[in-house]
Amino acid sequence: DSGVTQTPKHLIxxxxxxxxxxxxxxSGDLSVYWYQQSLDQGLQFLIQYYNGEExxxxxxxxxxxxxxxxxxxxxxxLSSLELGDSALYFxxxxxxxxxxxxxxxxxxxxxxxx
Amino acid sequence: xxxxxxxxxxxTLSEEAFLTINCTYTATGxxxxxxxxxxxxxxxxxxxxxxxxxxxxxxxxxxxxxxxxTTSFHLEKGSVQVSDSAVYFCALSDRSGGxxxxxxxxxxxxxxxx
Numbered sequence: 001d002s003g004v005t006q007t008p009k010h011l012i013x014x015x016x017x018x019x020x021x022x023x024x025x026x027s028g029d030l031s032v033y034w035y036q037q038s039l040d041q042g043l044q045f046l047i048q049y050y051n052g053e054e055x056x057x058x059x060x061x062x063x064x065x066x067x068x069x070x071x072x073x074x075x076x077x078l079s080s081l082e083l084g085d086s087a088l089y090f091x092x093x094x095x096x097x098x099x100x101x102x103x104x105x106x107x108x109x110x111x112x113x114x
Numbered sequence: 115x116x117x118x119x120x121x122x123x124x125x126t127l128s129e130e131a132f133l134t135i136n137c138t139y140t141a142t143g144x145x146x147x148x149x150x151x152x153x154x155x156x157x158x159x160x161x162x163x164x165x166x167x168x169x170x171x172x173x174x175x176x177x178x179x180x181x182x183x184t185t186s187f188h189l190e191k192g193s194v195q196v197s198d199s200a201v202y203f204c205a206l207s208d209r210s211g212g213x214x215x216x217x218x219x220x221x222x223x224x225x226x227x228x
Binding site: 001004010033035042043044045048056058090092097099100101102103104105106107108114 | 158218
């Protein structure tokens with residue numbers, strides 16, 4: 001158990017809909033990262049938050065957004081969903097900004113868009 | 115941009131065989147390098163890391179050496195076990211402005227037969 005929790009575990013929805021994925025980091029960790037894992041794209045870094053502020057952006061679509069709340073939990077919002085958004089979404093946390101920090105990954109949320 | 119290239123899998127070995135999974139990278143700065151492992155149905159977990167040239171990371175019999183001259187970080191294990199069957203990800207974290215951007219390879223699946 002990494003100490004990172006993600007909800008829900010599975011999500012099935014239709015094209016055009018909007019969903020919210022939730023992540024609680026490990027106790028004491030200030031950074032939260034979001035990743036998308038798919039068979040064709042591998043593991044893609046989406047965005048990082050540190051202590052409530054956005055710090056780094058990867059290949060995140062404009063239809064996707066995220067935020068980190070004062071209690072450090074984070075939410076990833078996916079809107080106008082397309083079939084291609086079906087993937088496993090991971091949240092990870094680390095103690096500080098990154099660099100040589102180990103990232104602790106949650107179990108993931110499997111999103112299926114029908 | 116930065117990139118990580120891993121050998122394609124699956125790699126299939128018999129128990130007690132020698133394992134090498136190749137990883138090369140391109141980075142604009144001086145990154146930290148990581149190997150993560152993902153067991154079926156789980157999130158990724160750190161296997162080992164190295165933060166500067168010629169550093170050797172090691173854990174659970176796995177080793178990898180940070181080779182700056184060849185921009186490589188190959189993973190090795192002298193004698194694999196069935197329980198090592200998993201997907202292995204090479205990754206780097208490189209400084210960009212005031213943040214660190216993580217980049218992951220596509221993963222290499224390892225299957226170990228008794």
